Amino acid sequence: MTLKALIVLAVLTYTNSQLQIGQNPHPGNVKERLKTPPLPMPGFNLQAWSGRWFFQYHKAPCSWAISEKFSDYTQFTELHGNVALYHETMRNHDLCNSVTSSLRITGPGVFIGNDPVGDNWSGKVIVVDTDYKTYCITWGCTKWSAFYNTCEDPWIYIKTRQMNPHRGVLRRIEMALYKLWGISINQLTRITHGRPCSAAGKLAY
Template sequence: MMELKALMALAVLSFAYGEIRPEKKILPFASRTYSSRFSGDVKEILKIPPAPMPGFNLLPWLGPWFYQYHKAPCSWAMSEEFTDFTHIMELEGTNVILQDTMRSRGLCNSVTSILSVTGPGEFLGKDLVGINWSGPLIVVATDYKSFSVDWGCTKMSVFDNRCEDPYVYINTRQRKPSARVLRRIEMALRDVWGISVRQLTKILHGRPCSSGRKKIG
C-alpha cells in the first residue's frame, strides 16, 4: 500500500514538472538547487542559441524596461558594473530603436542601438558605437507586462551554430519587481537553460538617470 502511494505521488510530480529524476529535487524558490551539469560556467550553457518564444508579438514588447539581471558579453564586460540600467524601445519604420541609459562610475550615459526584425522574436542588433554588443538577439520569454528574458550573441562561431560570446538580460517593467514576477523569471530560466538568477549579475537601481545624461552613442 505504501509503495502504491509513493508511485502515485511521483506520477503527480511528473505531470506538474516533467520528468523527475531521483537526484533532482523540486524545492521552493528561495532554496531551489539545480542539476550538477549546470554548476559550471553559465557562458558555456548560453553558447547554444535558444528558440524564440512562440507567438511573439512585437508591439506590446516595446516601451520602457529595467535591466534586473544579466550575464554580459565579453565585448561589453564593463556593463557588469552598471547601475540604474534601463532602456526604452520604440518602433521606427521597420526597425526598433533601443535607447539604453546607465550609470557607470557615478556618471549617466546613453547608447543608441538599432534592432532589425529578422523573424518573430528575432532581431539583428547594431549598436551605433560598433564595439559593444552588435549581433543577433532573441526574445526567449516574456509576458509583455512584467518581464522579458532576452538572449544575444556578439560573435557566432564559424564552425557550427554556436555563439562564442553570448549574453542574457533579464528585464522588468517595474524598477523593483514583485516576488511573483521574480518567480516567473526563475521558472523561465530553469525551463530554457536550467539556470537561476543567482548565477547572473544583479543590477542595482537607485536614483534614475532621467536627466543630465551624456550621450556616447
C-alpha cells in the same frame, strides 16, 4: 493517460513548485549553457513588447564586460517600421550615460543588433520569453562559432516593467531560466537601481 505518465507529470509539477529564487539546480559555467541558440518567443507581439524596461540581471558578453559595473540601467523601446530603437540610460562611476541603438527586425522576436559605440554587443538578438506586462528575457550572440551553430560569446538580459519587481515576478523568471538553460538568477549579475537616469524624458516616471 496511463498511470505512469500521470506519476511523471505529478513529479515534474512538484519539482517546479518547489524551485525557489536563488537556487542553483545545475551548477556549472553559465556561458557554456548559453552557447546554444534558443528559440524565439512563440507568437511574439512586437507592439506589446515595446515601451519601458528596467534591466535587473544579466550575463554580459566578453566584449561588453564594462556593463558589469552599470547601475540604474533602463531602456525605452520604440518601433519605426522594421527597426526597433533602444534608448538606453545607465549609471557608471556615478555618471549617467545614454545611447540609442537600432535592431533590425528579421522575424518574430528575432533581431540583428547594431551597437553604435564600437560593436560591443552587435549581432543576433532573440526575445526568448516574456509576458509583456512584467518581465522579458533576451538572448544575444556577438560571435558565432566557425564550425557549429553555436555562439562563442553569448549574453542574456533579464528586464522587468517595474523598477522593483514583485517576488512573484522574480519567481517566474527563475522558473523560465531553469526551463531554458538550467540556470538560476543567482548565477547572473544583479543590476541595482537607486537613482534612475532619464533619456529625453522617456524614462522619467
